[in-house]
């Protein structure tokens with residue numbers, strides 16, 4: 001861009017930080033909506049079957065209880081097909097409270113509405129549901145699979161037979177739940193046929209389109225508001241059944257209804273990272289050059305929908321490999337449909353592939369970092385396209401240098417610190433540079449302040465701040481003169497706030513809208529004989545702190561305010577958009593990571609402690625290094641959880657989740673998290689999008705678990721091929 005960059009690239013504090021720390025930022029359930037009733041969901045206590053009886057006789061007599069709604073008395077809703085793109089789950093979605101079928105343990109089967117939350121909670125415990133229970137199918141290893149998705153290049157079967165070094169290993173990963181701090185919550189209010197919902201969502205339009213489809217009303221009749229989101233990690237990218245249930249209750253009762261899921265309920269009806277079984281066969285030569293890989297992958301899905309995610313790309317693009325064969329089969333089980341969770345697919349693939357690469361390194365006696373260098377491709381071998389930018393080599397070099405990798409002893413189990421065995425490990429990672437169509441609008445007022453809008457979300461990465469930085473630089477204003485607004489379906493369309501696509505997509509639309517305003521202002525000035533800029537070359541006009549001037553002639557200029565006042569305009573406005581290029585692709589777009597970890601393992605107890613970690617990222621341009629660091633630290637913390645702690649345990653008899661709370665489902669706490677450091681290799685990606693960013697939020701998570709698992713092997717000499725790695729596995 002011709003504008004000087006002032007705030008982009010600098011670590012500005014969060015513009016909404018004060019609102020958050022003072023409690024002024026309103027999350028979904030915080031909104032004060034008059035005349036509100038409280039709803040509590042009753043969920044099923046069987047894992048599959050039919051409802052035979054709904055006994056509300058006690059519940060409805062309790063003080064304050066206004067209604068108990070189940071499939072017995074709920075109106076039938078249209079439940080039209082939802083036309084929204086980007087839905088990873090194909091099939092017939094759950095039609096909440098519409099029939100007697102139970103698809104999974106914890107499915108919503110009724111809702112109690114009362115004057116207070118406590119009244120609703122109490123009454124919900126007294127609704128008696130009768131069931132005709134069947135035995136649910138819950139075993140990923142033995143249940144029949146769907147038709148696999150396949151990919152092949154070369155002849156992997158033959159190449160494996162011919163390879164002098166062969167490996168055949170299977171890795172397993174646990175089901176993980178997102179566990180954001182803010183629970184799923186919604187307030188629904190009808191005014192005639194117009195529905196307003198205050199929702200916790202990472203995608204305003206997922207909620208808007210789904211509620212419109214469920215009730216058979218125009219999208220314009222549903223307004224969704226979500227100005228703050230207290231974490232998501234993917235769970236809020238789709239509209240789960242509690243939202244239509246709240247809207248249904250509000251319509252039936254003619255009053256606004258607030259519904260908040262309990263922490264326990266968040267484990268049942270709102271998706272999860274599916275459990276995987278990932279068998280890898282690798283053929284290599286004795287120098288560690290890879291020849292062939294076959295991937296046989298099984299993953300959980302539900303029986304009513306087929307959830308598919310990007311598990312295959314990593315095996316196709318991370319390393320140079322003439323022969324690849326992949327089979328990815330989802331396995332329908334009696335569970336809630338899974339859902340994207342941070343680094344979806346790529347994180348599970350990286351765990352298997354990067355663990356196996358570590359195994360190959362020890363087999364052939366090549367340093368693990370060197371092994372990655374030896375298998376660096378020169379192009380995307382799945383498409384033959386050049387990489388837009390690929391700086392994995394730089395990530396590996398910088399990481400090895402900064403981590404002190406060269407001091408590492410080769411042999412496993414060779415370093416001790418008292419009772420602790422010390423080891424280091426590393427892993428590479430890759431994540432798709434996702435970009436989606438996005439829109440924005442901007443308005444510059446004559447007083448030199450601007451308002452910029454897009455209906456995106458900010459679940460924590462700092463979208464409010466980074467978008468303000470983009471707008472401020474393009475408009476040539478200080479950040480405190482610019483307000484970025486988001487989280488309202490009346491604003492211009494934005495894509496899902498996920499897949500690390502927001503900065504590239506919405507950011508580019510914001511840039512476009514602000515470019516439009518700056519162009520209008522410059523055109524006004526150079527054509528106005530009364531302007532000091534009259535006749536200047538528009539390409540040479542820059543704006544800084546609200547003042548337009550000719551580059552290299554700083555005295556020749558004037559402020560937006562003077563320009564607009566003289567023109568008799570009280571504001572300028574412009575719409576902006578971003579369209580990722582469609583049609584024939586010219587490049588392969590990915591971000592890259594190298595993660596390094598040091599662990600200590602108690603030699604007798606098997607307890608694993610992460611001692612330090614370093615992530616090095618090729619994510620294109622970094623708009624705000626302070627926000628990027630919080631993304632990176634969060635991604636590493638999440639990876640510690642996946643590697644060592646997080647495991648949703650289901651009871652094999654009925655699908656009940658046995659650890660549906662934060663006391664038994666372990667997530668990392670401060671005591672689990674050591675010094676974490678992030679480095680960003682320099683370089684923008686001009687082919688990816690006008691800002692040159694590649695996305696960061698997923699990338700910082702994908703290589704973490706295998707780096708830790710590889711460090712555990714180096715510390716102990718024990719290869720655990722299952723996550724999470726627990727003390728029991730190392731004793």
Ligand code: MOS
Nearest residue numbers: 233234342498499
């Ligand atoms: Mo992220 S899994 O796309 O919220």
